[in-house]
Amino acid sequence: MCLGIPGRIVKIDDEARKLATVDVSGVKRQVNIACIVNDEHPVASCVGEWVLIHVGFAMSRIDAQEAAETLKILTELGEAQAEIEAMRRPRRRLGGQRHEIYR
Amino acid sequence: MKYIDEFRDREKAAVLIKEIEALVSTIPLAKERPLNIMEVCGGHTHSIFRYGIEGMLPKEIDLVHGPGCPVCVLPMGRVDDCVAIAERPEVIFTTFGDAMRVPGSKKSLMQAKADGADIRMVYSPMDALTIARMNPDREIVFFGLGFETTMPSTALTILQAASEGVTNFSVFCNHITIVPTLKAILESPDLHLDGFLGPGHVSMVIGTAPYEFIARFYKKPMVVAGFEPLDVLQSIWMVLKQIKEGRADIENQYARVVPDDGNAAALSAVAEVYELREFFEWRGLGSIDHSGVRLREPYARFDAERRFALPNVTIADPTACQCGEVLKGMIKPWQCKLFGAACTPETPLGALMVSAEGACSAYYQYGSLKAERAGAI
Ligand code: SF4
Numbered sequence: 001m002c003l004g005i006p007g008r009i010v011k012i013d014d015e016a017r018k019l020a021t022v023d024v025s026g027v028k029r030q031v032n033i034a035c036i037v038n039d040e041h042p043v044a045s046c047v048g049e050w051v052l053i054h055v056g057f058a059m060s061r062i063d064a065q066e067a068a069e070t071l072k073i074l075t076e077l078g079e080a081q082a083e084i085e086a087m088r089r090p091r092r093r094l095g096g097q098r099h100e101i102y103r
Numbered sequence: 104m105k106y107i108d109e110f111r112d113r114e115k116a117a118v119l120i121k122e123i124e125a126l127v128s129t130i131p132l133a134k135e136r137p138l139n140i141m142e143v144c145g146g147h148t149h150s151i152f153r154y155g156i157e158g159m160l161p162k163e164i165d166l167v168h169g170p171g172c173p174v175c176v177l178p179m180g181r182v183d184d185c186v187a188i189a190e191r192p193e194v195i196f197t198t199f200g201d202a203m204r205v206p207g208s209k210k211s212l213m214q215a216k217a218d219g220a221d222i223r224m225v226y227s228p229m230d231a232l233t234i235a236r237m238n239p240d241r242e243i244v245f246f247g248l249g250f251e252t253t254m255p256s257t258a259l260t261i262l263q264a265a266s267e268g269v270t271n272f273s274v275f276c277n278h279i280t281i282v283p284t285l286k287a288i289l290e291s292p293d294l295h296l297d298g299f300l301g302p303g304h305v306s307m308v309i310g311t312a313p314y315e316f317i318a319r320f321y322k323k324p325m326v327v328a329g330f331e332p333l334d335v336l337q338s339i340w341m342v343l344k345q346i347k348e349g350r351a352d353i354e355n356q357y358a359r360v361v362p363d364d365g366n367a368a369a370l371s372a373v374a375e376v377y378e379l380r381e382f383f384e385w386r387g388l389g390s391i392d393h394s395g396v397r398l399r400e401p402y403a404r405f406d407a408e409r410r411f412a413l414p415n416v417t418i419a420d421p422t423a424c425q426c427g428e429v430l431k432g433m434i435k436p437w438q439c440k441l442f443g444a445a446c447t448p449e450t451p452l453g454a455l456m457v458s459a460e461g462a463c464s465a466y467y468q469y470g471s472l473k474a475e476r477a478g479a480i
Contacts (some may be wrong), residue, residue, distance in 0.1 A: 001144060001173075002146050002171075002173070002249065002250070002252050002253070002304055002396065002460065003146045003149075003304065003330065004252075004304060017263070029226075030229075031227075032229060032256070032259060033367055034259055034369045034372075035255060035259075035366050035369045035372075036368075037368070038367070052304075052307075054252055054253060054256060054304065054361065055199070055226065055227045055228065055253050056226060056227025056228070056229045056230070056256060056258045057227070057248075057255065057256040057259065059252070059255070059304070059305050059307060059308065059366065059369065060360050060366070062360060063359075063360070066360070069331060070330075070331075073150070073330060073331050073332075076153065077150065077153050077461070078459065078461075079148055079149075084201075084222070084405070086199075086200055086226040087226050101379055
């Protein structure tokens with residue numbers, strides 16, 4: 001929750017609502033990117049960028065090396081696994097079926 | 104020094120430790136008593152224990168593990184309020200997994216869920232809003248928790264709910280704010296702190312300017328620090344350097360993530376949605392003025408506190424628990440009578456034992472190294 005996790009923006013889902021899909025160690029998840037965009041840095045320009053994600057919100061742009069090092073320390077702390085597990089949870093039973101938490 | 108093998112830059116760490124030792128030996132105060140440096144953030148606490156950083160430092164440096172884990176400082180009365188909301192039949196209560204096991208006076212959210220309350224763990228407040236859209240006949244309550252790091256995410260979710268006109272979504276707001284908390288710590292008569300490691304991700308949102316008062320009025324150095332072992336060591340070195348030179352400044356070691364003026368978009372969402380509470384109750388620390396936020400009047404319809412009648416009583420921490428003393432750094436976790444006996448990560452009595460970022464749980468998991476040293480005290 002507090003340490004966040006690095007991910008890479010792979011696709012813009014909704015330009016107006018500032019939603020994008022990120023890839024976090026192979027897990028895809030939609031996040032809100034309102035906090036990392038502005039006039040000089042519009043939504044469309046974010047694809048390919050690395051960001052630090054806290055509870056579903058990209059909070060900071062980081063470079064690829066910072067992302068890799070942060071991921072490594074989070075893995076060593078055991079936080080990365082927990083975070084990715086939490087991100088993944090809603091998707092586990094998708095595929096036609098509604099997920100448990102959405103029922 | 105067994106943990107040091109895991110450093111990716113082992114040599115750099117060894118060099119830094121040498122430099123820290125050299126620096127400490129030139130600080131006269133360190134000959135009289137240990138220098139107390141508080142890491143404010145639970146993420147730092149976790150990292151310090153995981154990498155055995157305390158054990159590598161010269162004995163003249165004492166790290167004090169501050170109150171920066173929002174799960175750990177959640178008072179029992181607030182957990183009881185959560186349970187009361189969650190047990191209403193119309194409610195789907197949504198929370199981060201971290202909060203599930205925090206003990207209330209009767210039960211935790213985990214136990215309430217086992218007893219049949221509809222409680223769902225979510226990764227993000229956005230998930231809670233999605234649940235609200237998909238269950239229009241139910242009341243969805245999100246448990247808003249955390250310092251400034253997660254405060255903007257809850258605010259942006261409320262703004263989104265407002266713009267969509269969602270009517271069955273509300274937030275039980277327990278967000279807390281770091282600056283009044285630091286002020287309370289600095290005013291505390293039992294504490295003798297010589298410097299701070301500033302929280303990395305809170306600062307990513309608020310920037311470094313809000314800490315200026317620490318340097319200016321309390322004349323204490325603070326270095327905003329990253330979470331990697333080398334970051335922590337370097338930041339400790341920077342604090343010591345200030346002590347040695349008789350300076351008190353706010354420095355930013357984590358500039359690669361923390362801009363000095365914070366995150367403008369996040370701050371404007373926070374300012375739009377929240378106002379300061381007169382006071383907020385903390386587990387172990389008691390009531391701290393202006394340390395919590397609530398929703399502003401225009402967002403009253405998203406405020407679970409106004410939507411549901413809550414017991415809202417203050418419940419005293421169990422008397423044998425010494426969480427408050429640990430939080431203030433007056434005692435070390437293993438000095439609590441309950442540590443490792445009645446209170447363990449499996450059966451936590453105090454919240455510091457619940458989260459991996461709590462000092463007690465961190466000591467329990469990784470603390471053997473330091474506990475050995477404690478045996479000698
Ligand atoms: S051991 Fe348990 S009761 Fe004692 S201070 Fe730590 S969390 Fe609190």
